[in-house]
Amino acid sequence: MLSRVAGNIYWMARYLERAEDLARLINVNANLVLDLPKGLSPIWGQLVAITGAAESYQGDYEERSVLKFLISDKDSPTSILSSLAYARENARTIRDVIPREVWETINTTYLYAKEQTSLALSKRGRYHFLQEIITQCQTITGILAGTMNHDAGYTFLKVGRSLERADMTSRIIDTRSANLIPDATTTKATYDNLQWMSVLKSLTGYQMYRREMQVRIQRQEVLRFLIYSHVFPRALAHCVNQVEFCVRALPDHNAVVNEIEKLRVQLEQADVERLKTSTLNRFIDDLQVGLAQIHTALDNSYFAGKLVQAQSA
Amino acid sequence: MGIDWKNYKYPELYDELITDKGKPRKVAQALAKQLAKYGDEELERLKATAELAIKEMGISFTVYDQEGGSIDRQWPFDIIPRVISKKEWDVVEEGLKQRVKALNAFISDLYGEQKIIKDGVFPAEVIKNSKNFRPQCVGMKPAFGVWAHICGSDLVRHSDGQIYVLEDNLRVPSGVSYLLENRQVMKRVFADLFGDFSITPVDDYSSQLFDMLCALSPRKIALPQVVVLTPGIYNSAYFEHAYLAQQMGCELVEGTDLVVSDDDCVYMKTIYGLERVDVIYRRVDDMFLDPEVFNSSSVLGVRGLMRAWLKGNVALANAPGAGVADDKVVYAFVPDMIKYYLGEEAILPNVPTYLCMKPDDCAYVLEHLEELVVKPANESGGYGMLVGPKSTRKEREKFAELIKADPRNYIAQPTLNLSTVPTLIDGEVEPRHVDMRPFILSGEQIYVTTGGLTRVALKKGSLVVNSSQGGGSKDTWIIDEDA
Numbered sequence: 001m002l003s004r005v006a007g008n009i010y011w012m013a014r015y016l017e018r019a020e021d022l023a024r025l026i027n028v029n030a031n032l033v034l035d036l037p038k039g040l041s042p043i044w045g046q047l048v049a050i051t052g053a054a055e056s057y058q059g060d061y062e063e064r065s066v067l068k069f070l071i072s073d074k075d076s077p078t079s080i081l082s083s084l085a086y087a088r089e090n091a092r093t094i095r096d097v098i099p100r101e102v103w104e105t106i107n108t109t110y111l112y113a114k115e116q117t118s119l120a121l122s123k124r125g126r127y128h129f130l131q132e133i134i135t136q137c138q139t140i141t142g143i144l145a146g147t148m149n150h151d152a153g154y155t156f157l158k159v160g161r162s163l164e165r166a167d168m169t170s171r172i173i174d175t176r177s178a179n180l181i182p183d184a185t186t187t188k189a190t191y192d193n194l195q196w197m198s199v200l201k202s203l204t205g206y207q208m209y210r211r212e213m214q215v216r217i218q219r220q221e222v223l224r225f226l227i228y229s230h231v232f233p234r235a236l237a238h239c240v241n242q243v244e245f246c247v248r249a250l251p252d253h254n255a256v257v258n259e260i261e262k263l264r265v266q267l268e269q270a271d272v273e274r275l276k277t278s279t280l281n282r283f284i285d286d287l288q289v290g291l292a293q294i295h296t297a298l299d300n301s302y303f304a305g306k307l308v309q310a311q312s313a
Numbered sequence: 314m315g316i317d318w319k320n321y322k323y324p325e326l327y328d329e330l331i332t333d334k335g336k337p338r339k340v341a342q343a344l345a346k347q348l349a350k351y352g353d354e355e356l357e358r359l360k361a362t363a364e365l366a367i368k369e370m371g372i373s374f375t376v377y378d379q380e381g382g383s384i385d386r387q388w389p390f391d392i393i394p395r396v397i398s399k400k401e402w403d404v405v406e407e408g409l410k411q412r413v414k415a416l417n418a419f420i421s422d423l424y425g426e427q428k429i430i431k432d433g434v435f436p437a438e439v440i441k442n443s444k445n446f447r448p449q450c451v452g453m454k455p456a457f458g459v460w461a462h463i464c465g466s467d468l469v470r471h472s473d474g475q476i477y478v479l480e481d482n483l484r485v486p487s488g489v490s491y492l493l494e495n496r497q498v499m500k501r502v503f504a505d506l507f508g509d510f511s512i513t514p515v516d517d518y519s520s521q522l523f524d525m526l527c528a529l530s531p532r533k534i535a536l537p538q539v540v541v542l543t544p545g546i547y548n549s550a551y552f553e554h555a556y557l558a559q560q561m562g563c564e565l566v567e568g569t570d571l572v573v574s575d576d577d578c579v580y581m582k583t584i585y586g587l588e589r590v591d592v593i594y595r596r597v598d599d600m601f602l603d604p605e606v607f608n609s610s611s612v613l614g615v616r617g618l619m620r621a622w623l624k625g626n627v628a629l630a631n632a633p634g635a636g637v638a639d640d641k642v643v644y645a646f647v648p649d650m651i652k653y654y655l656g657e658e659a660i661l662p663n664v665p666t667y668l669c670m671k672p673d674d675c676a677y678v679l680e681h682l683e684e685l686v687v688k689p690a691n692e693s694g695g696y697g698m699l700v701g702p703k704s705t706r707k708e709r710e711k712f713a714e715l716i717k718a719d720p721r722n723y724i725a726q727p728t729l730n731l732s733t734v735p736t737l738i739d740g741e742v743e744p745r746h747v748d749m750r751p752f753i754l755s756g757e758q759i760y761v762t763t764g765g766l767t768r769v770a771l772k773k774g775s776l777v778v779n780s781s782q783g784g785g786s787k788d789t790w791i792i793d794e795d796a
Contacts, residue, residue, distance in 0.1 A: 002570050003582045092546045095555040096565045152584060251585050302584045 001152045005097055007303035008090045009153050012098075013160030015087035016106070019080045019113075020137035021168040023130040025050065025202045026070060030126060032198040033063070050175045051078040064121060071129075072117040080133060081117075084110040099147045102140055109136040155246045159298065162246070166239035167291050172202050173226055174284040196222045203234045223272050223280075236287070237267060243294065256297040263290035315352045316735075316742050318345055323744050327472040327732040329395050340398040340792055343510060348393065353740055359502050360737060363392050366501045367494075388491055389785030392502060395734045395747060395767040399513065399793040405468070405476060405751075406761045408661030411651060413464050413753045416481060416638050418654040420460040423637060424450050434653050438670070439642050442721050444691045445484075447599060449606055450634035453623060456529050457757055461638065462630035463522070463594075464753045465489075468661075468765065470732035477664045477729070479748065480644060484636040485596050489752050490553040491786055492766040493518060493560075499788040511793040513763040518752070519560035522594075525756035526561075529628035530591040537591035540564045540581065542571070544597050544613045554596050568597070573617030579627045592628045593618075599633050641690045641724045642668055665727060669720040678725040679716065682709045685725040687716070700776075702728055731776055734787060736769060746770045748778050749789065764789035 029043050036043075044066040048057045053076065059065040073079045088110045091103050113133060119125035141161075148154050176199045196217045200206040209217070209225050212232065229235035244260045247253045270283050324333040330341040337345035351359070367390055397405075422429050423446070429435040440446050465486030467479040496515050500507060523539065530537035543554035545567050558565035570581050571590065580587035595602065601611040603618040621627045637643065645666040648659040667674040667685070678685060687699040699712045716723045733744035751765030767787040768778035778784040 001584050002564055002566060003584055004567065004570050005564075006584050089546070092551075095552075096558040 003303055005094050006153065006156045007299075008094045009097070010156040010160035010298070010303070012087050012090035012094070012106075013157040014164040015083045015090065016137050016140060017161045017164040018078070018168070019083040019087065020134055021165070022051070022070060022078075022080050022083065023133040023137075024204060025168075025172065026067065027127060027130045027134075028198055028201045031201070032194065035194055046175050050171045052171070053078055067121055067126070071120045072113070081110075081113050084113050084133075097153055099143060101143050101147065105136065105140050105143060109133065109140070112136070152250060155249055156302075159243050159246045162239045162242040163291060163295060165234055166236050166243075167288065169203060169226060169234050169236055169239070170284050170287050170291065172199060173223065174281060174288075176202070192219075193217055199226075205232055205234060208232050220272075220274075227267065227272055237264075240264060240267070247298075250302070252301055255301050256294060259290070259294045259297045263287065263294065266290055315356065316349050318349060321735060321742060321744075323733070325472075326730065326744055327470060327474055328744055329397070329470070329732050329734045329747070330393075331735060338396075340794060341396045344394070344396060344506075344790075347506060347509075356737065357740065359392055363390055363498050363502045366498045388494075389771060390495065390498060391736045391745075391769055391771075391785055391787050392499070393735050393737060393742070394499065394788040394790045395749070395764075396790045396792055397764065399791050399795075401476075402764065402791045404660065408478075408659070409466060409751060409753050409761050410759045411655065411657060411660055412466065412478065412481070412647060413461065413755055413759060415647065415650040415654050416464070416483065417459050417461055417755060419643075419650045420483075420632075420635055420638055421454075421458045422654075424453055424460075424634060429650070429653055432653070434649055435646055436670075438721070439640070440637070443637055443640055443643075445599070445634070445636035445639055447634035447637070449619060449623075450632070453632070453634075455632045456531075456628065457755075459755045460632040460635040462525060462529070462632070462755055464755070465750045466753065468749045468751065469664075469729055472730040472732070476661065478647075478661050479664055479729075480641065481638065481647070482750075483631060483639050485598060485631070486750070486752065487550040487553050487596075488750055488766040488768075489518060489762070490556040492750075492752070492762065492764075492789070494556075495766075495786055495788040510790070513791040513793060515763050518762055519557065521754055521760045522557070523561040523563070525754045525760070526592045526594055526628075526630060528756045529630060531625050531628060532589075532591055534591075538563075538581075538589060539592040539594065540566045540571075540590055542566055542568070542593050542595040542597055544568075544601070548596070550596065557594070568612065568614045571615040571618075573615060573621050577617070577621050577624045577626055579615070579618065579621045590627060592630065594630050599636060602629075602633060639691070641666075641688055642670065642721070645724065664729065667725040669716050669723040669725065674725075675716065675720050678723075679713055681725075682712060684728060686728050687712055687723055687725045690722050690724060700728065729776075734767070734769065736771070736787075738771075738773075743773070745773075746776050746778070747787070764791045 025047065029047060033043055044063055045061040047070060048054050048061075048066055051070065053069075057069065059069055069076050069079065071080050074081060076082060084106075088106050091098060091106045095103055116129055120129040144154070144157060176195070196219060197206060200209050200217070200222060203226065205226065209222065209232075212229060213221055213225055215221050225232060225235065227236045230238055230241065232238055240260060240263060244257060247256045247260070266286060272280070272283065275283055318331055318337060319335045321331050322333060322335045329338075330345060331337055367388060419429065423440060430437045430440070461483040463486060465482040465488060467482070468476055469479050470476050493515060526539045527537050539561065540563055541554055541558040541561075543551060543565055545551065548554070555565055564581065566581055572580050572582060572587070574580055574587070579590045579593070581590050597613050600608045601613040603614050603616065604611045605616050606619040607614070618627075618629075619633065622629050622633065645663065645668055648663055651657055651659045667678050669675040669678055678687070682699070683701045683704070685701045687701070689697045699708060701709070731746040731748060734747050735742040736745040738745075747767050747769045749765040749767050752762045754760040767789045769785050769787055770776055770778045770783065771785050772783045775783065
């Protein structure tokens with residue numbers, strides 16, 4: 001397996017996962033807004049923050065502007081359309097490696113996102129549009145699992161997907177753990193509940209939380225579930241375990257495994273349930289640095305690092 | 314309604330399927346009969362099936378869209394095939410083998426002793442002024458004496474019924490993936506017909522190509538590492554590069570994936586470290602192959618690749634320098650080469666060619682610009698041509714100046730009236746001009762594709778078959794009438 005190809009597969013998987021995660025996140029938010037009292041929706045601004053674009057974002061925080069930015073803005077590198085475009089460009093360069101059907105489905109999904117922006121930005125069409133993106137991404141995952149050789153290439157695919165998932169989960173916890181509702185509001189308890197429910201739903205975790213935790217929705221339990229669960233596929237611990245399991249099948253994996261170990265220690269040492277909002281934010285920031293370091297280790301070991309060594313040799 | 318061949322009469326043209334009396338030629342009888350059975354709706358349905366198949370199969374060529382991204386555009390395809398009898402094809406095949414054999418002998422000779430020049434058969438000045446002669450290759454002796462491992466020769470039939478060779482593409486000829494995919498499309502569309510005709514299959518190409526490439530390996534090992542070198546996704550033939558790599562099961566690499574190490578061997582960068590590469594089917598032009606030797610700003614090639622090749626540590630197909638025989642002046646000498654190297658008469662004729670470097674020819678050309686096609690010696694893809702009968706006085710004056718300034722760089726040929734094949738245009742059959750590009754593989758043996766890529770000019774009266782200028786393609790059926 002060529003290093004470049006391994007890198008392209010990895011990034012293709014990350015961008016596809018990003019598009020899907022964003023679609024889920026937006027859907028849930030739109031839903032939540034409907035339940036919140038009027039004039040109490042800082043939520044759209046939070047979505048921009050989740051994608052890490054809060055500083056560069058120039059628009060206002062009205063629903064339509066934010067959605068345009070997140071869904072169909074070609075100039076925003078994190079929009080669904082851009083993510084799909086990057087996934088497609090990566091897939092194009094490895095057309096000989098991935099099954100033909102996968103390339104075709106990625107291509108049609110990208111074209112759909114590009115052509116249906118007016119649908120996506122209308123209140124009525126939005127749900128359908130986002131659902132279609134989610135379904136198509138799931139279809140691609142399914143075709144890959146069912147038709148691609150489960151070799152090193154497939155391993156990089158899974159690594160990319162899991163790492164992107166871990167990243168998205170950490171971002172959602174980070175942004176959403178801030179209180180939505182000012183303390184003075186009389187019905188605060190109800191809305192707190194709603195808020196944490198929506199965090200779970202953003203990660204499609206509500207139903208699984210109920211099954212696994214069997215307690216009512218409350219902050220520390222939700223955090224514990226999203227960070228430590230070994231069974232919920234979008235929980236940080238599960239994603240990190242997946243990355244490790246996959247990487248161990250690859251040659252020369254020590255550098256990457258070391259970074260994973262470090263992250264795991266970070267996870268285990270923190271007493272997450274007791275963390276206050278501010279310390280929780282710092283904890284999550286550290287985790288994101290850890291995830292970035294895993295990526296750098298992958299890059300050095302497999303995608304780019306060897307290129308540099310080989311060229312200077 | 315459907316097709317009524319009696320109304321298809323074009324006495325001024327040579328049609329491949331139908332005679333000027335509106336009767337199917339013998340080889341096309343069964344096909345013509347079958348096509349005439351279909352009603353308009355059925356024809357429309359077959360056409361739609363073909364288009365869907367092309368879309369689903371992702372057959373495309375790349376163009377750039379206005380947003381700066383590249384897009385894959387579908388390859389225009391016509392469902393009525395071009396048909397040739399095996400008897401006629403067998404002769405063409407022999408002619409192509411003979412031609413390529415002579416061309417390879419010629420290239421070897423040029424980079425070796427240059428006997429053909431010393432014997433006065435080929436003028437030395439042509440090589441002195443050749444854009445594609447690479448002095449770096451002098452003295453090199455590639456395996457089996459073969460330089461042009463993959464050759465695409467363009468064939469045309471004139472209204473006199475004779476098949477001529479129009480040009481030989483010895484650098485990085487493309488189009489073979491469409492030839493192969495066209496057949497897959499036809500099998501989906503006319504699944505019921507294939508059983509009734511004896512159509513010679515084409516699928517063998519990818520494995521023939523792979524075997525030929527393996528045989529070039531400098532290391533005699535069971536499984537040599539063969540790779541396809543592509544300029545990348547922005548190249549218009551990227552689809553074909555990916556397709557061939559996929560079909561042969563070998564890696565598709567870009568220049569940055571390869572490295573030439575201190576031992577002058579070529580390696581590819583894999584997740585397991587460096588792996589030695591034995592054979593490179595390169596789809597990158599000579600000038601971009603190696604910044605150390607050729608274009609120093611090239612980022613498509615591999616530094617040191619020529620060093621590795623000259624030392625015999627890696628095989629390159631086609632060999633650098635093979636394009637010297639792409640020159641249209643060299644083309645004019647192919648019949649002489651066949652006589653000189655093989656002691657045979659050319660089986661396939663050249664189109665009569667006037668060389669402006671010869672004073673007599675040049676005078677004739679300048680006097681008859683209105684009737685002739687003038688071509689620069691070293692351009693491909695139909696660039697920089699003058700088509701006399703369709704030219705303006707101003708264009709002719711411009712070309713007269715160009716020719717006088719650089720006679721070596723221009724040739725002229727009579728305007729050919731290319732043969733036609735019935736083509737579905739808005740539900741009706743109309744004649745459209747075609748050419749054909751077969752591919753010839755040379756290694757230990759020579760292999761010729763059964764038939765070739767038939768390209769068709771979809772615009773009425775047009776002779777331009779290039780995909781970028783409104784051209785499309787058709788399947789090509791070699792039918793064994795005796796089977």
